[in-house]
Amino acid sequence: MSRLDELIEELCPDGVEYKQIKDIAWTGIGLATSVTKYKRDKGVVLIHNSDIKQNKIELKNREFLDEAFVKKNKNKVHQLHDIITVHTGDVGTSAVIEEAYVGSIGFTTIITRINDFNEVSPYYLSHYLNSHLFKAEVNRKSISDRNNLNQKDFEAITIAVPPLEVQREIVHILDYFMLLTTELTDKLIAEFTARKKQYEFYRDKLLSRDEKYPMKSLAELGKWSGGKTPSMSEKSFWEQGTVPWISSKDMKSSTLEDTQDHITEKAVKEASMTVYPANSIAVVTRSGILKHTFPVAYIPFETTINQDIKMLVVNEDILPRYAFHVIQGKGNDILVKTKKQGGTVDSLDFQKVLAYKVPVPSKDIQSKLVEVLDNFESICTDLNIGLPAEIEARQKQYEYYRDLLLTFAETGSMLMTDRQTDRQTDRQTDRQTDRVECD
Template identity: 75%
Template sequence: LPVPPLEVQREIVRILDNFTFLTTELAAELAARQKQYEFYRDFLLNFNDGCEEEINGNVRLMKLGELGKWSGGKTPSMAEKSFWENGSIPWISSKDMKFNTLLDTQDHITQKALIEASMTLYPANSIAVVTRSGILKHTFPVAYIPFPTTINQDIKILVVNDEILPRYAFHVIQSKGKDILEKTKKQGGTVDSLDFQKVLAFKVLVPTKSIQQKLVDKLDRFDALCNDISSGLPAEIEMRQKQYEYYRDKLLTFKELKKEA
């Protein structure tokens, strides 16, 4: 490794530590904003803790199963290469469920797999949840899917009915994630999973469509700031990280001095 004189080392360390400090500050800001967003979201979506069937005619208590149609998926044969090679149809598995809104999936299937493996293509603006995965030890992943997609057997997907806005369903299910996980998780078993009948029976508050829209407008702005990987703080952190790596590599690259004969 190239080792410059101490005074040069100190200057390089000073510059790179400044970059690291800026990235750390942004990460701390993101964590604080995330907590703020979750508090704000939960406050807005609770309405009134004493809610029974209706609050002033504007808010109802509904089971998740009443929000629309829930479906499961499956995995086309991995041994059949024609089901996967050059596939263009998104196929969601647990490994994709790391973001609030998916931009794409890691795996794609072909039109042949869609037909011959009897896969179902679900419409855009659906909500996916993980029901079987090790991640359920501590987290209940929920994602909004803005594109048509297929899913595997560890995922359930919700296509909402006409009286529910898809983004409202996403926000309200995500806000109740801890409670859903606590009340529906199966005991024992080699892989963590949920009792999906209990998930369907879990109740959430649903206001009129006009109120849903107002809430969605507010929460989407905050959600983008905290979670959007193409804008907001996550994108800024990624940009700063790339900037740091660029300058680090430039600063730590030296021309090798030729030894005198």
């Protein structure tokens, strides 16, 4: 029998009490007024909705508020061991405060202060609010908007409140499980990063034969052209569309399988869209992503593109996969040498892109290089596909055990965990045995 089993057997063998949040915690709304004019280079850390993850806070950017302003709004300041809970969007996402934070304009937060109640561990409550059990309880309520939970509705949610010793043991188990999950995730990411760097190293090595192979400009690799966007107001151009239409948001993988948006044959005809042949190469020339990345993708299917994309249809003496690898391999250098300065949206000087020169060996050598580079890319792609799936599986495993550990029988009811049901069955069997022996 585990330590948790022993505690449950001793302290709550017949179930636990369920209480409304208002009976176990003090709640309050975070800042709801504009704070932009109170931002400073130092002061009290400002936290945003997107910074709150399950059981942790990850600040994307450190921003600070004027301390005098914070003092005037001290009831909005999160204190040590408070719980900050999102109730707009991903309702219930919670974390325990480890330093002083304040809320931010654009969303409201609920401060769950339980220090004075001494009935609930903040870490236990944080795990509970993050659980599917809490979301199921929200869904059972008659709430008009479950994606924007108000303070009254939040306070009315009921949760299981086992004895503090049981809460602490559950937190100990879940924290350990989270630690193992995090460590494994870090190892998987490190493995993928190492393989990706190895691939990039060998790719760059194979493609850095400027003195050995003839050099050609990207313009000489084939025909380059751009696309456009059919009228969004014309529904017949988009509804039930079957023709792929590439935009910057699709350019997240090196080989596309499909596009998020599709247009109709009517749009192709009436909007004079160019349909590019399979095995073309797409590059992004205008997008915020160009701040740090030059997206290049191999397109193995016929497609159209928008105005932020340029497409290369290679000449006969160029293998499409070689053109893809060499452009992708030189991507960082292309970005540095062709990016326009200024402007509201990051973009490339495409004439400079066309003038950029790359090594172009014979087709036979291109074929050999492609074979090697495709093998390397395949390994990285498999890891890239498997990594999120493995991380998701570990997260689901943690969530399963979290919900199992947080499920208790309500006092006087028949809602029990498997463990409690087994114990009740054992007790009934023991009583029946005692009666038989007495008879």
